[in-house]
Each structure stands twice: as C-alpha cells, then as structure tokens.
Amino acid sequence: MGTVYLATDPHERRVAVKVVRSHLGWDTEFIQRFRREIDGARQVPPFCTAEVLDADPDHDPPYLVVEYVNGPTLAEVIDQDGPLTASNLHALAIGVATALTAIHGAGVVHRDLKPRNVLLPPGSPKVIDFGIAHALQSAGRLTAEDQLVGTIGYMAPERFDARLGNDVEPSADIFSWGAVVTLAGTGHEPFDGGTPMATAARIVSAEPNLDGLHGPLRDLVAEALDKDPARRPAARDILDRLLQPGAAVPGTTVLREQPVLKAAVDGVTSRYAVPRRRRRRWILAAAVIVALLGGAAFPFLTERRSTVASPPPPPSSSAPAPAAAEWVGELQQSFGSAEPVHLTFALDADRGTIRYPRLGCSGTVTVTERTTEKIALTERITDGPCTAVGTIVLWPTGPTTMLLDYKPANGKYTARASMTKR
Known part of the structure; x- marks a missing residue:
C-alpha cells in the first residue's frame, strides 16, 4: 500500500503515518473506497483498533494518521x-x-x-488494518483481475471463486x-x-x-x-x-x-x-x-x-441529588506505571470527585457528554502535583464495573483503568 512512518504530533505524542503510494492517488475507485474505509474506521470504537486521528485521501500522496500501538503482534x-x-x-x-x-x-x-x-x-x-484490503482490491494498477489482496492462509474459500462476486461479507472474517x-x-x-x-x-x-x-x-x-x-x-x-x-x-x-x-x-x-x-x-x-x-x-x-432509550434528563433542582458511589481501580499509564484511582461519582450525576492517593492528588470531575454507551468528564486537579486538566471517558460494563479512559490536556500519554464499585 505504501510506507508507514513513526512520527510525533505537536504534543509529542507518537503516531503512525501511513503514506499511500503516489500512483494510487490517481485511481478514482481506490480513493473512493479508501475514503469509505476511513469513514468506517472512525465508526469503530477505538478500544479494538488503532484510533484514526487524521486522514486526507485527496492529498498527494494520500495519507492516514492513526494511534501508534507499541507492542508485538x-x-x-x-x-x-x-x-x-x-x-x-x-x-x-x-x-x-x-x-x-x-x-x-x-x-x-x-x-x-x-x-x-x-x-x-x-x-x-x-x-x-481492517478495510484497507478492500480499498487496495480496487487499485487496477496494483492488482490484476486474477489477483487477490490478503493473506492466503486466512482467506475464506469464497474469496477464491470469482463466480461469487467481489463482495466480502462478515462471514469471511469469521473464517x-x-x-x-x-x-x-x-x-x-x-x-x-x-x-x-x-x-x-x-x-x-x-x-x-x-x-x-x-x-x-x-x-x-x-x-x-x-x-x-x-x-x-x-x-x-x-x-x-x-x-x-x-x-x-x-x-x-x-x-x-x-x-x-x-x-x-x-x-x-x-x-x-x-x-x-x-x-x-x-x-x-x-x-x-x-x-x-x-x-x-x-x-x-x-x-x-446499546440502542435502548437515552438516559433520563438531569434531575431538577427540587429533586434529590443522585447517591454517589465510590469506584476504585488501578490506572495503567501508557509509559508503564500504575496508580490507584478512587472516583466518587453517580452514573446519572453531573459531577463528582476523584483522588489518586499514592500521588497525593485530588480534584473534581464534571460531565461534558453523556450517551447510552459512555460518559465523558473533564477532570480538574485542585490539590497535588498531577496534570491540572484532563479528559476521562467512562464506559459502564455492568452494575458494578466500568472501564475508565484518561487523556491529559497536553495529550502526552494515555491511561486506562478497570473500575469496580465498592
């Protein structure tokens, strides 16, 4: 497809830059499919893939910027x-x-x-790299009619039979x-x-x-x-x-x-x-x-x-405040160290408090977005040496468990914790 570079963004965060071969930029069908694959990738929750950070299929050459994943295959x-x-x-x-x-x-x-x-x-x-093979398959200058893009040992049998057409269904991924x-x-x-x-x-x-x-x-x-x-x-x-x-x-x-x-x-x-x-x-x-x-x-x-109904609106000033619960977990930071984290927060509340006991930091969290699948919070540290402002996303997974994603405002690292309700 091209060349992949390890790069840093203006916040010194490492990213992977995939630069497509220049001649593919002139292939109209490739660019259309490449654009669709980028749009599709943006719809996939970033927990399971390298998150798409930027892309320009119309640039010469086309490129894609994704989260750098530092680990073996x-x-x-x-x-x-x-x-x-x-x-x-x-x-x-x-x-x-x-x-x-x-x-x-x-x-x-x-x-x-x-x-x-x-x-x-x-x-x-x-x-x-899901979907990229679909875009490459259209590139006439790269593949002939009797050639396939993929890895033979993991390709479904229907992909070897042209009589079945060019569409690849989810069942091929199951194979x-x-x-x-x-x-x-x-x-x-x-x-x-x-x-x-x-x-x-x-x-x-x-x-x-x-x-x-x-x-x-x-x-x-x-x-x-x-x-x-x-x-x-x-x-x-x-x-x-x-x-x-x-x-x-x-x-x-x-x-x-x-x-x-x-x-x-x-x-x-x-x-x-x-x-x-x-x-x-x-x-x-x-x-x-x-x-x-x-x-x-x-x-x-x-x-x-979930596609169930949206959560109810915040309670009026006359209604009692939601009862806060304490959530505890170990925050695993991208540079290696793990720190205990205590979050006092009701999932239907607008604000709560957070504490990192070993670091001696504490502060507040305020809801900025709430959907049926996640709750986004702004964290502000008011006491201690920790980064002053950051973003937290909570992903509830059950009545007493949730996943916590954290990014500081400077974007220099990420962190994740598995939280349990006390």
Missing part, C-alpha cells in the same frame, strides 16, 4: 513463545470475537484478519477468526499446504487440521471454518458460546484466577438476559482481550453499545 508472540496455553487461548478467542462484533456492528468488514493484524501492547490489544485461533492454539495454520497455491487448494476443498485444539473451542473453530458462509456463526454468536459455562477447556483457570476478566464477562452476560428480539439490536462496544507478553496475561473489560 500475535504472530511475533507465537513465533517466540509457541502456541498459547489453553486459558490464554480461550481469552484471546473471546477478545478477537469481541473486536469483530464491534467492527461488524459499525458496518465494516475487516477483510484481512490475521495474526500480524492483532497487536498486543501492555495496555490494550488492538485489531488493526479468518477460526484460522487465527487455530494458529494461536496449535502453532500451525489449519490449511497449510506448504505453498500459497497448495494452501488455497486446501482451503477450497480439504478439511482443516485442528490437531492441538480441544473441547468446545475446537467445535466452534470447526464451524467457523465451514466452506459454506451461511453455516458459519456470527461474531455475536461466537461470543455467546464462548461465555457459556463449560465453554473453556476443562481444568483451565481462564476466569477463576483472573478476577478482572471474570468481572468483564459478568458485565457482558448480565446484559444478555433479555429477549432475543431486543438482543439483535445491541452492538458490542469493547473487548475482552488478553495481551500475551512474556507469559503474562493482562485481561481487559468488555462493554457494549
């Missing part, structure tokens, strides 16, 4: 450490399925999901999910034939090699790798089944010894207990992903975007 982790343990594999399967649910819910198809497009930084794993989970759990691709042509032939006509996968996860991966797109489960259905009791391999401790991950799963499943006709309207809006670095597992919360 899943492929690099597998190459270095081998297949994941059963517990970590189950959690990773949940995380990638969660990201796909959010991506598909935003009306986007990834089209090139593979281990090298799953990044595992210390703070928040990311699924990157890729099955191939990614197979590699993560076994160390080999499910249809590896030794050469690209042999691999493509096996994808179209052979059964997958799932040796090394076990239990319900193996069955689910086999369904995801079905030749018929109509028989593959949707990303949301995969999540439902992965979160069912007994879905993990017997004997693993994917939830029992990871209380934060368990809280995230509880937050998701508590919202599943609704009639199926309502459930179809919901869109998942955060990931349960485990970052696998040096054998350590870092669980993250999940949450979902």
